[in-house]
Amino acid sequence: MKITIDKNAGFCFGVTKAIELANDYLKNNNSLYCLGELVHNEEEMNKLKQSGLKIISYNDLDVINSSAILFRAHGEPNAAYTKAKLLNNTIIDSTCPIVKQLQKKVVAAYNAGEKIFIYGKKTHPEVIGIIGNINDDAVVFDDVNELNYLHESDKITLYSQTTMQPDKYQDVIKQLKDRGVIVNAIDSICSSFNRRLIELKDFCTRYDVIIIVAGKSSSNGKSLYSISKSINHHSYIVSSEEELQPEWFKGCNTVGISGATSTPLSLLKRVERAIKKLV
Numbered sequence: 001m002k003i004t005i006d007k008n009a010g011f012c013f014g015v016t017k018a019i020e021l022a023n024d025y026l027k028n029n030n031s032l033y034c035l036g037e038l039v040h041n042e043e044e045m046n047k048l049k050q051s052g053l054k055i056i057s058y059n060d061l062d063v064i065n066s067s068a069i070l071f072r073a074h075g076e077p078n079a080a081y082t083k084a085k086l087l088n089n090t091i092i093d094s095t096c097p098i099v100k101q102l103q104k105k106v107v108a109a110y111n112a113g114e115k116i117f118i119y120g121k122k123t124h125p126e127v128i129g130i131i132g133n134i135n136d137d138a139v140v141f142d143d144v145n146e147l148n149y150l151h152e153s154d155k156i157t158l159y160s161q162t163t164m165q166p167d168k169y170q171d172v173i174k175q176l177k178d179r180g181v182i183v184n185a186i187d188s189i190c191s192s193f194n195r196r197l198i199e200l201k202d203f204c205t206r207y208d209v210i211i212i213v214a215g216k217s218s219s220n221g222k223s224l225y226s227i228s229k230s231i232n233h234h235s236y237i238v239s240s241e242e243e244l245q246p247e248w249f250k251g252c253n254t255v256g257i258s259g260a261t262s263t264p265l266s267l268l269k270r271v272e273r274a275i276k277k278l279v
């Protein structure tokens, strides 16, 4: 059986940078606080925790003082910076530059009086960070039907969470425009993620079975899987090699493995080795 790992898989540059910053700090220090899970990957998180990374929540910012706190690639609202600094903490900021840029654009549009709409997941940390900078005064939706109350000639400024599917974002824009809503749509999907999606579409057609490896809470992992499944019916998503099922590979000659932006190459290689043992 031929097994191929997608050459585009592995950490994106935003996640790579965040992990580098954490590891660099932990080389010379015993511990480092991190606001939320640094990466949606259990294995990588365990490694970082063993080196001294401690996960904290927003409420912990009320008590942690004179310490180093890492802000992850998803970005944080200004209130988190203010709180952390108030108690004399040092912030190690690993906000991805693409997210930072999006935050700035949204704040500028909001300050200019525009009505902000965000196509994304309400509970996603990136979205929480973005709207936190505009007093949560934005409409976040992941289904265009949630906006049925918008009328013809209503005017909105629309952004997308960086890891939503571009096709679906375009469809949202089209449906709103078809209804007569005046939409100032900003392309805010991460180009690195978008490239990965485009190339995945081709990758999925080349193998009998596709395995997407992603942490259970990885939003972009779910998007990659949904695209893969729509193209290749024999697509499966796993968070580790233990979840592989032997029956998926019956009668198959080729397997393609890809992963989320937070899935390390080492895990993809373990999945590859596990498949070889199964067949």
Ligand code: SF4
Pocket (backbone or CB within 6 Å): 012, 013, 014, 015, 073, 074, 096, 097, 098, 099, 162, 163, 190, 191, 192, 193, 261
């Ligand atoms: S997916 Fe894109 S926006 Fe998100 S962290 Fe990675 S590089 Fe940055």
